[in-house]
Amino acid sequence: MAPESAAPARPAAPAPADWPVPVTGWGRTSASSARLLRPRSYEDAAETVRGWALPGARGGIPRGLGRAHGDAAQSAGGAVLDMTALNRVHVIDVATGTLLTDAGVSLARLAEVLLPHGWFLPVSPGSGQVTVGGAIGADVHGLGHRAAGSFARHLLSLELLTADGEVRTVPRGTPLFDATTGGLGLTGAVLTATLRLLRVETSLLTVETERAPDLDDLLHRMSTSAPPRRYEAAWIDLLARGRSTGRAALLRADHLPARELPSRARRAAAALGPGQGPYPPRQLAPGPLGLRATGAWQGLRLRTLPRTGTRRLCELDAFFHPREAPRPRHRGGLIRYECLLPYEAQGTLERLVRRLARRGCPAPLALLRRFGEGDPGWLSFAAPGWSLCLDLPARLPGLGAFLDRLDEEVAAAGGRVRLAEDARLRPDLLAAMYPRLTEFRELRRTLDPRGLFASDLSRRLDL
Amino acid sequence: MKDAFGAPQSLLVLGATSEIALATARRLVARRTRTVWLAGRPSPERESAAGWLRALGAAVHTVDFDALDTAAHEECLGKVFAEGDIDMVLLAFGVLGDQAHDESDPGAAVRVAQTNYTGAVSAGLICAQALQEQGQGSLVVLSSVAAERARRTDFIYGSSKAGLDTFAQGLGDALHGTGVHVMVVRPGFVRSRMTEGREEQPLAATPEEVAVAIESGLRRRAQTVWVPGALRVVMSAVRHLPRGVFRRLPM
Numbered sequence A: 001m002a003p004e005s006a007a008p009a010r011p012a013a014p015a016p017a018d019w020p021v022p023v024t025g026w027g028r029t030s031a032s033s034a035r036l037l038r039p040r041s042y043e044d045a046a047e048t049v050r051g052w053a054l055p056g057a058r059g060g061i062p063r064g065l066g067r068a069h070g071d072a073a074q075s076a077g078g079a080v081l082d083m084t085a086l087n088r089v090h091v092i093d094v095a096t097g098t099l100l101t102d103a104g105v106s107l108a109r110l111a112e113v114l115l116p117h118g119w120f121l122p123v124s125p126g127s128g129q130v131t132v133g134g135a136i137g138a139d140v141h142g143l144g145h146r147a148a149g150s151f152a153r154h155l156l157s158l159e160l161l162t163a164d165g166e167v168r169t170v171p172r173g174t175p176l177f178d179a180t181t182g183g184l185g186l187t188g189a190v191l192t193a194t195l196r197l198l199r200v201e202t203s204l205l206t207v208e209t210e211r212a213p214d215l216d217d218l219l220h221r222m223s224t225s226a227p228p229r230r231y232e233a234a235w236i237d238l239l240a241r242g243r244s245t246g247r248a249a250l251l252r253a254d255h256l257p258a259r260e261l262p263s264r265a266r267r268a269a270a271a272l273g274p275g276q277g278p279y280p281p282r283q284l285a286p287g288p289l290g291l292r293a294t295g296a297w298q299g300l301r302l303r304t305l306p307r308t309g310t311r312r313l314c315e316l317d318a319f320f321h322p323r324e325a326p327r328p329r330h331r332g333g334l335i336r337y338e339c340l341l342p343y344e345a346q347g348t349l350e351r352l353v354r355r356l357a358r359r360g361c362p363a364p365l366a367l368l369r370r371f372g373e374g375d376p377g378w379l380s381f382a383a384p385g386w387s388l389c390l391d392l393p394a395r396l397p398g399l400g401a402f403l404d405r406l407d408e409e410v411a412a413a414g415g416r417v418r419l420a421e422d423a424r425l426r427p428d429l430l431a432a433m434y435p436r437l438t439e440f441r442e443l444r445r446t447l448d449p450r451g452l453f454a455s456d457l458s459r460r461l462d463l
Numbered sequence B: 001m002k003d004a005f006g007a008p009q010s011l012l013v014l015g016a017t018s019e020i021a022l023a024t025a026r027r028l029v030a031r032r033t034r035t036v037w038l039a040g041r042p043s044p045e046r047e048s049a050a051g052w053l054r055a056l057g058a059a060v061h062t063v064d065f066d067a068l069d070t071a072a073h074e075e076c077l078g079k080v081f082a083e084g085d086i087d088m089v090l091l092a093f094g095v096l097g098d099q100a101h102d103e104s105d106p107g108a109a110v111r112v113a114q115t116n117y118t119g120a121v122s123a124g125l126i127c128a129q130a131l132q133e134q135g136q137g138s139l140v141v142l143s144s145v146a147a148e149r150a151r152r153t154d155f156i157y158g159s160s161k162a163g164l165d166t167f168a169q170g171l172g173d174a175l176h177g178t179g180v181h182v183m184v185v186r187p188g189f190v191r192s193r194m195t196e197g198r199e200e201q202p203l204a205a206t207p208e209e210v211a212v213a214i215e216s217g218l219r220r221r222a223q224t225v226w227v228p229g230a231l232r233v234v235m236s237a238v239r240h241l242p243r244g245v246f247r248r249l250p251m
């Protein structure tokens, strides 16, 4: 038998935690490498952050489930603090509908836990695979912004691990709270959050879909929806040109009150498989079909929707958290362009949609939503106006310059581009889009003078 | 920091007065570049290049850098990286030499080799290390088609570029997965100061065309870029020509 010392003298593999790995956002553009650390306890996380103050360290940034498309949750040459191991739900107060939870838990998981108690999340973004921390950092909005505002509106307080390695309790209404909601992880890492929940009587939604043959018709329908619904969004077919530019499917939904629950509903709901969402219409990748064929197919699918609308029931869970679409696989990555235009600038919105349609962007569908009052987050995206969101392959020639021109129009019209999804905005447009940027920078300078919390986004845009 | 299209915000040019490098810098300043470091031997041309880029809106700094003085590289390049992150390093210095003369003057031939190869190895390794610590960045290396196959008319230059090309390819593989991107650019005949007075060859390009190719290579995170693109096909044929045939070609 060979003695134990004769084991092959291979060099020990480097400790994985200390080895930089490439990190990107959901869009897979602009990779940079960082040490990926996954704290198992608050103390662990605090210890790590204290380590960033050592000479030679390049700071870091918290990260949730990496669903932001841009470079908000990566930190080149530094550390990425993966918060998803801190995922305990601490307290659900079923009587008052308040929740105390770790920031690393996903919204889909929370919905699962809450629904049996008759509570639901007041704001659900387009993916359930988003952590509470990410929802706070990006101050996410759902399909029902006019009714519910963005995530921070329902946040009562949070505990924040700041650059000095201390944990602070941050109540609503303080400057640090307003800097942290929508603050893209740059004020510190959210450890826990206390949230106010939404009471639901059933786990069903009534969902209506209808078709708008062109942009004018769509904007008219969306502007005059009576009675107002909690959830509303339109998917615009960007491949439609000419007279049918702006052709769209419009979706409206409401929670179903218990008194309206028909006996048939239970059967209908039971017929839906788990994770089977009826909407949004699936985005077609314009792969082998080519743009024109995709456009034709898209048109056919939208045209088969009735003009006046159909009504049906749908499970909450399936509606908000359908089985997640696979991660985009485009070579060269995907750019999510999300912008907001105030209602006064409807003309700019129309111009933008026509411009996109004329260019023949291989982005089959663009999501159009109406936003209501904004929330106090200094870098929060939402404000009253139209929000348009679309995904484009980064490899399209000339896309950079094209989007720059859109940015200029958006900024000139008093609108803004979403930072949480951004990977390309020109830094000098930022101040016009986010008027409270100076306050944010100042707070960060006093709270974190050495800039230990820093991301590729914050370096690129000098946040 | 680079954006999603690979456009850098800060640029370090090694070979401050290179026409190709300046054409590239101009294009990049029109996109996202705000800070340019021009590293090269002190000269009035270097200062006027700096002034020209400043007029385009960039913050421009100059540093003294001599490819032949490898002992000083660490210090002078270290200073640049200490001032802030560099998103892209353009390794553009190089000399063509005078083949006919250099064949009978080994000292001059060695200078060509030392500038193009030794100097580039030293500067390339130092920059690669710094980029790796940053966790991101592009190192763009100006090689040449001459590196692909030895030609009677410029094999001293060609062999130095062949060394550089192989070095840069290997470095690219070594840095794969570190967030650092190495791109080898192989232009054919470029009408610049370097080739002034020489007979133009087929598929000639302008410095501006090289700049366009570099910008698009950054966007695609390409590993190899030929300028013009047709050279990729041409050279893959030329590479396999028998020596006897190749020798008789008028190139």
Ligand SMILES: Cc1cc2nc3c(=O)[nH]c(=O)nc-3n(C[C@H](O)[C@H](O)[C@H](O)COP(=O)(O)OP(=O)(O)OC[C@H]3O[C@@H](n4cnc5c(N)ncnc54)[C@H](O)[C@@H]3O)c2cc1C
Pocket (backbone or CB within 6 Å): A026, A061, A062, A063, A064, A065, A066, A067, A068, A069, A072, A073, A083, A103, A104, A124, A125, A126, A127, A129, A130, A131, A132, A133, A134, A135, A136, A137, A138, A139, A140, A141, A142, A143, A183, A184, A185, A186, A188, A189, A190, A191, A420, A421
């Ligand atoms: C299919 C899809 C649909 C989407 N639909 C919507 C939508 O309808 N509405 C909407 O608003 N967004 C939407 N998004 C975007 C997504 O909701 C946000 O980007 C969200 O921030 C992602 O959360 P995450 O946990 O993945 O965070 P990450 O992407 O990992 O991080 C996002 C930001 O939050 C910060 N962050 C993460 N965790 C913490 C923490 N614990 N403390 C402090 N900061 C932290 C990060 O530093 C980073 O700046 C969608 C994304 C996808 C992929």
Ligand SMILES: NC(=O)c1ccc[n+]([C@@H]2O[C@H](COP(=O)([O-])OP(=O)(O)OC[C@H]3O[C@@H](n4cnc5c(N)ncnc54)[C@H](OP(=O)(O)O)[C@@H]3O)[C@@H](O)[C@H]2O)c1
Pocket (backbone or CB within 6 Å): B014, B015, B016, B017, B018, B019, B020, B021, B040, B041, B043, B045, B065, B066, B067, B068, B091, B092, B093, B094, B095, B096, B115, B142, B143, B144, B145, B186, B187, B188, B189, B190, B191, B192, B193, B194, B195
């Ligand atoms: N032009 C072509 O046809 C062609 C074709 C293929 C590849 N290339 C390559 O592309 C690169 C740039 O070419 P170009 O056409 O722009 O040439 P260029 O205008 O002649 O520039 C060459 C640059 O190299 C610098 N340099 C030379 N020796 C140096 C040294 N010892 N230390 C520091 N800098 C030194 C020069 O600086 P000074 O001002 O101090 O001399 C000059 O800035 C070169 O590497 C070249 O080999 C050129």
